[in-house]
Amino acid sequence: MRKRVGILFQPKIQAAGNLAGELEKAVKDLGGSAWVCSAWDEEKAAEQVDGTDLVICLGGDGTMLRAARIVNQSSVPIMGVNLGRIGFMTELSAEEALEQVPALIEGEGWIEERVMLAAELVSADTSPLYGLNDVLVARGERCRLIRVRASVDGEFVTTYKCDGVIVATATGSTGYSLAAGGPILHPQAKEILLKPIAAHLSFSAAMILPSDSTVEMEVNTTHDARLSVDGQIEKPLVDGSIIRVKRSPHVTRLMRIKRTALFYQTLMQRLEKRE
Numbered sequence: 001m002r003k004r005v006g007i008l009f010q011p012k013i014q015a016a017g018n019l020a021g022e023l024e025k026a027v028k029d030l031g032g033s034a035w036v037c038s039a040w041d042e043e044k045a046a047e048q049v050d051g052t053d054l055v056i057c058l059g060g061d062g063t064m065l066r067a068a069r070i071v072n073q074s075s076v077p078i079m080g081v082n083l084g085r086i087g088f089m090t091e092l093s094a095e096e097a098l099e100q101v102p103a104l105i106e107g108e109g110w111i112e113e114r115v116m117l118a119a120e121l122v123s124a125d126t127s128p129l130y131g132l133n134d135v136l137v138a139r140g141e142r143c144r145l146i147r148v149r150a151s152v153d154g155e156f157v158t159t160y161k162c163d164g165v166i167v168a169t170a171t172g173s174t175g176y177s178l179a180a181g182g183p184i185l186h187p188q189a190k191e192i193l194l195k196p197i198a199a200h201l202s203f204s205a206a207m208i209l210p211s212d213s214t215v216e217m218e219v220n221t222t223h224d225a226r227l228s229v230d231g232q233i234e235k236p237l238v239d240g241s242i243i244r245v246k247r248s249p250h251v252t253r254l255m256r257i258k259r260t261a262l263f264y265q266t267l268m269q270r271l272e273k274r275e
Helices: 014-029 042-046 061-070 094-105 260-274
Strands: 004-009 033-038 054-059 078-082 110-121 129-131 134-139 146-152 155-162 164-168 192-197 207-209 214-220 225-229 233-237 242-256
Touching: 004 014, 004 061, 014 033, 014 054, 014 094, 033 042, 042 061, 054 061, 054 094, 061 078, 061 129, 078 094, 110 134, 110 225, 129 134, 129 225, 129 233, 134 146, 134 242, 146 164, 146 192, 155 164, 155 192, 164 214
Parallel strands: 004 033, 004 054, 054 078, 078 242
Antiparallel strands: 110 129, 110 242, 134 164, 134 225, 146 155, 146 214, 164 192, 192 207, 214 242, 225 233
16 A cells, blocks of 8 residues: 655646645545645655655656656656646546546556666766756757767767767657657667767767667867756766766656556557647
């Protein structure tokens, strides 16, 4: 039985805030306890994760990415409720969420684990940044390409002349990487994608790397560049910056309550909604 539930909501979606209150009441009516927090207040939410049995995330994929970071170093599963536009990672609609609360409290459902990435800005000696979707090294505001010297496991691969380079997980393969022409990986795949963006007179194909690979990228530029994790955490880069990316020791655990064979059907439905 899951007795303590966290509820994270997208603060710019009014329906998410309203549903958060309804879910909190439903959990308490069933004898559980609940805490509610904006997904954008990551530090405050992270302080409440200890002792939590389940986090219900109200929003879209962006909110799910924030939730993944909030519970990053714990084993707390996340149940996604789609109140956004696409919702690749979410499991339930808003209407289904309240219906399924009793089943979730009683411990029903199964866990789907997703690989995460750890990115380290080596040249700045900072703590690792964790992401569920992707790590991006890209040009800044000026529309001029950068050069990215890429190595895998210490072996030089190529120097990309491009707008940027994406390192993505299977989860991220349906995000920016897909928009850049990359392949789609099954969400259970553990491989890592390496994909340049708008490569100019240089290697442009995506590479699928083993799950234990370490990708190192050195930026060569005469103007601004940036490091972005999941499109939500950004750090400035300068000429000579080195970024090291590898599989994180932590995983994101998604709570599922529907049958497992829905991936391809759901994928097609979500892609059609993009058009």
